[in-house]
Amino acid sequence: MTRPLNIVVLTGAGISAESGIATFRAADGLWEAHRIEEVATPEGFARDPVLVHRFYNARRAAAMAAQPNAAHVALARLEAGGPHRLLIVTQNVDDLHERAGSRNVIHMHGALNGALCHACGERWPAPPVMRHDAPCPACGRPATRPDIVWFGEIPYRMDEIWDALAEADLFVSIGTSGQVYPAAAFAQTAARAGARTLELNLDPSALSHEFDEARHGPATQLVPDWVAGLMG
Template sequence: MRFQRLVILTGAGISAESGIPTFRDPGGLWERYSLEEVATPEGFRRNPRLVHEFYNARRRDLLRVRPNPAHRALAELERRFPGEVLLVTQNVDDLHERAGSKRVLHIHGELLKVRCEACGGIFREEGEVFPETPCPACGKTGGLRPHVVWFGEEPFYLPEVYEALLSCDLFVAIGTSGTVWPAAGFVEVARRAGAHCVEINLKPAENAHLFQEHRYGPASREVPKWVEEILREGR
């Protein structure tokens, strides 16, 4: 079967093999940190220094790791596939871009960016940020926050994502838990629109029953295999 329009959703599982900890798995970030303290607008208002310190540490960790074969395979797919490929990621890391992917929508934001709540400016940031750090544009202090989507906030780019889901003929979810909404519902939208839906995961997700095809194993092994098959069929 030849496909023309692909939408690929990636989650924490694709970056775990690069050394980035997941949130919900045993030993994940939510076992070590309270999400109410570091991943909500209320937590940020209560203790902005704690939140900045949490994201400063995550930023340092991200800059130490590299893309793995799964990231590189998806970048190769984008380069060589004769149709359209849209990569939608729940991950706030930049490993897809470092691997070479160009068309990426970060629906949960980006760790290497900060946003000013005073002027709305968005800036790349690889270093440390504190409550007293001034905005590069307006100069206000106390207004910078991580450019990530916290619990209770709406993900970015949803209109673009839903438009792509309604027109795609292949939807693939890689390394997702199937528990985080609205991303967990993307497969239903794509399937109702007639797309073939594939799950590539270490183990079945909570919404695995909604996919017509399943491939289980490490992303660094399964994603390159799947990409090669798709490229072979598209020739």
């Protein structure tokens, strides 16, 4: 019988793209027709919170309308089917992993279905439409923002992620370029701790050479095939 493995999976925009959620494109400095500085930085929020909320309200609606695809479902099946222990670390802010059935998920960049008070730090479930002047349920101040990690902010639960990478037997990167730190260091960190590393991506990433193995193609084909092979 196969020895149970500690598996850490990093997922990025590529795994949700086949569910119809637009991927981040940085080459022209635009994100769905907005400059990154306008909608994905604390400074942008301070300048124009109405615009930022309008942007994330639209993204929230799109995420709610999307459905998990075969890649999300395969990862949930791997977690539920044993004997391996699976942690999903996602850069995505949608909840498609959870809706597919995954339970052990870390949203390192936050989530669209969360709200955050930038005055007192209180968190609560986000309504479908958020307003910049909505009062915080804890302190009452009109300081509501999306619970999203913006550029210049520290990703969530990093201590847990580093610990998991140090204990991993297998690290798998799915649908991400892996070029932005700290995620860019995950493969090397896991490898130094003794893990095997695998890239599953539509095209070779800039860091493909750092992986023990790389497979390229649509996530909805690659991920179910990999899971089926792992589960025997």
